[in-house]
Amino acid sequence: xxxxxxxxxxxxxxxxxxxxxxxxxxxxxxxxxxxxxxxxxxxxxxxxxxxxxxxxxxxxxxxxxxxxxxxxxxxxxxxxxxxxxxxxxxxxxxxxxxxxxxxxxxxxxxxxxxxxxxxxxxxxxxxxxxxxxxxxxxxxxxxxxxxxxxxxxxxxxxxxxxxxxxxxxxxxxxxxxxxxxxxxxxxxxxxxxxxxxxxxxxxxxxxxxxxxxxxxxxxxxxxxxxxxxxxxxxxxxxxxxxxxxxxxxxxxxxxxxxxxxxxxxxxxxxxxxxxxxxxxx
Ligand SMILES: [Zn+2]
Numbered sequence: 319x320x321x322x323x324x325x326x327x328x329x330x331x332x333x334x335x336x337x338x339x340x341x342x343x344x345x346x347x348x349x350x351x352x353x354x355x356x357x358x359x360x361x362x363x364x365x366x367x368x369x370x371x372x373x374x375x376x377x378x379x380x381x382x383x384x385x386x387x388x389x390x391x392x393x394x395x396x397x398x399x400x401x402x403x404x405x406x407x408x409x410x411x412x413x414x415x416x417x418x419x420x421x422x423x424x425x426x427x428x429x430x431x432x433x434x435x436x437x438x439x440x441x442x443x444x445x446x447x448x449x450x451x452x453x454x455x456x457x458x459x460x461x462x463x464x465x466x467x468x469x470x471x472x473x474x475x476x477x478x479x480x481x482x483x484x485x486x487x488x489x490x491x492x493x494x495x496x497x498x499x500x501x502x503x504x505x506x507x508x509x510x511x512x513x514x515x516x517x518x519x520x521x522x523x524x525x526x527x528x529x530x531x532x533x534x535x536x537x538x539x540x541x542x543x544x545x546x547x548x549x550x551x552x553x554x555x556x557x558x559x560x561x562x563x564x565x566x567x568x569x570x571x572x573x574x575x576x577x578x579x580x581x582x583x584x585x586x587x588x589x590x591x592x593x594x595x596x597x598x599x
Pocket of ligand 1: 389392
C-alpha cells in the first residue's frame with residue numbers, strides 16, 4: 319500500500335518532486351520574507367517595493383484535496399525551499415502570486431519570516447477542538463511547540479504545560495508563556511501533568527516532538543474524550559496502545575502545516591496585537 323506523502327519526499331533526493339521536477343541539490347529556506355523587485359504582467363495586487371512574506375505551499379490545484387480547498391493535503395504537496403523553485407537562502411526568488419502575502423507597515427521583515435512557523439501553530443490550534451477553559455499539554459519546546467504556546471496564549475488559554483528536556487528550550491517555553499514546564503527525563507511526566515491539572519489530566523495535547531515516549535505520555539495525560547493533536551513529522555513508525563484510546567474515548571488527529579487563510583490571520587494577529595504581540599513585535 320503506497321500513498322505519496324510530501325513528508326516522505328519533501329526534500330527529493332533521487333525521485334524528482336512531482337510538481338517542481340527537481341531533485342537535490344536545492345536552495346533551502348521555507349521561512350522567509352523579502353521585498354518585491356519585479357512583478358509579472360498579469361499581477362495587479364503587488365508592486366515593486368512591497369514588503370512581503372511567502373507562504374511556501376506547493377500544490378497542484380487539481381486533486382480532490384485541492385478542489386476541497388485543502389491545498390496543504392495535496393496529493394503532490396511540496397514546499398518552496400524544500401522541494402524546489404528556489405528558497406529563502408537565495409538573494410532573489412520567483413514565486414507564484416498566490417504565495418505572496420503583504421506585511422503591514424508595523425510588521426518587520428524579521429518578524430515576517432516567522433509567520434510561517436507561527437502559522438503551523440495557528441493552524442494546529444484552529445482545527446483542534448480547543449475551546450476556552452481547556453487545559454493543554456504541549457510536547458516539545460522547539461520552534462513549533464513555542465508557536466503553539468504563543469497561539470494558545472493569544473486565545474486566552476490559562477493552563478499550558480510544556481514537556482521538554484533541553485534546558486534552553488525549557489527556559490524559552492517559560493518566556494513564551496507556558497504556565498508549567500516539565501522535564502520528562504527527570505519527572506514522572508504523566509504524574510506531573512495530573513498534578514498541574516488538579517488530578518484531571520489535559521483536554522488536548524499537541525505533539526511537536528514526534529517521539530514514542532511523548533505519545534505514550536500524552537495518551538495517559540489526556541482525560542476521557544481528550545484529543546492528541548500530532549503536528550510532528552515522524553522519522554520512525556510509532557506504536558499506540560489502542561485500548562488507551564478505546565476505554566477513555568480519546569482521539570488522535572493529524573495536522574499538516576497550514577491551510578489557506580492561516581497566514582493572513584497570523585499577520586493580522588501580529589499587526590493588531592490581538593495575541594502574538596508580546597514576543598513578536
Ligand atoms: Zn492537489
